[in-house]
Amino acid sequence: RKHFFLQGADWEPWLNHTIGVPSDATRYDVAQKIWGGTDMMNRLFLNAGRDARNGWGSQYSDSMDSHRLAYYAATLSPEKGERIWTAIGERYFEGRHREHTTKPVKLADHEMLIDCARDAGLDLQEATRVLETDAYRTEVQTVVSASKRKGVNSIPVLEFQLEGSDVGGPVDVTHNGSGNKAEFKKILQKLHIEGCRQQEAPVTPRLDKCCAPGCGVQRRDFKLLRCSACKQVAYCSQECQRAHWKIHKTECVKC
16 A cells, blocks of 8 residues: 555655545544445455454554564565564554554554564564664665556555567556456456557568577578468478467468
8 A cells, every 4th residue: 555655754644635634543544534434444354364353543654664674574584574564464454462452553663563573583682673773774765666666656566467479569557556347457458459459560571580499590591481371481491380380370360
């Protein structure tokens, strides 16, 4: 989500001006504004085998400290990086392990993050040092900046790709957020249209060398024979033509 994906100082303007709630608003307060209640998100969590109903009292804050702690965990191993995000998800988003406190939890709350570090099996002394210093700030900013340049600015993000053909390169569509059927339908239609456009594009003649895989005999060294049907590709022998037919068949018919 955008407010979670390292918005830095932007989280307060996002709450105050975009959503229209005060800086100490809870996730419940924001859910009332965005979705008119928590039912939809509760249902999504429950369908995924999780329960977020206890986490609606959590409050927003700068997410940099949680990212720095997670970056430290990931330097130890990918598994520990996953573990720390799972722990943060349970304590912040789902409100687990809060039986003995009613204090609203913020994403930047160091007490909660140290509990998460304990859950993930991190060295607590080193985790404390990371949180109390600027450790990994530059590294996190570099990674996030690179992600945003690619169009990734939220969690989760879905990337759709149409593989390239002989007449066109790959087509990428980046979708930020969970999405819905209508949004995905538009993306798939876009990729479908581009795929049809590439199929309809004229085939580029390839007559300077044998087109069979692994051959590559040059026209300057050998008299090549053209495909008798399309005249767009050349071969040094009938054996090479037969070897290439499975690949060439579709474009030959199109020609």
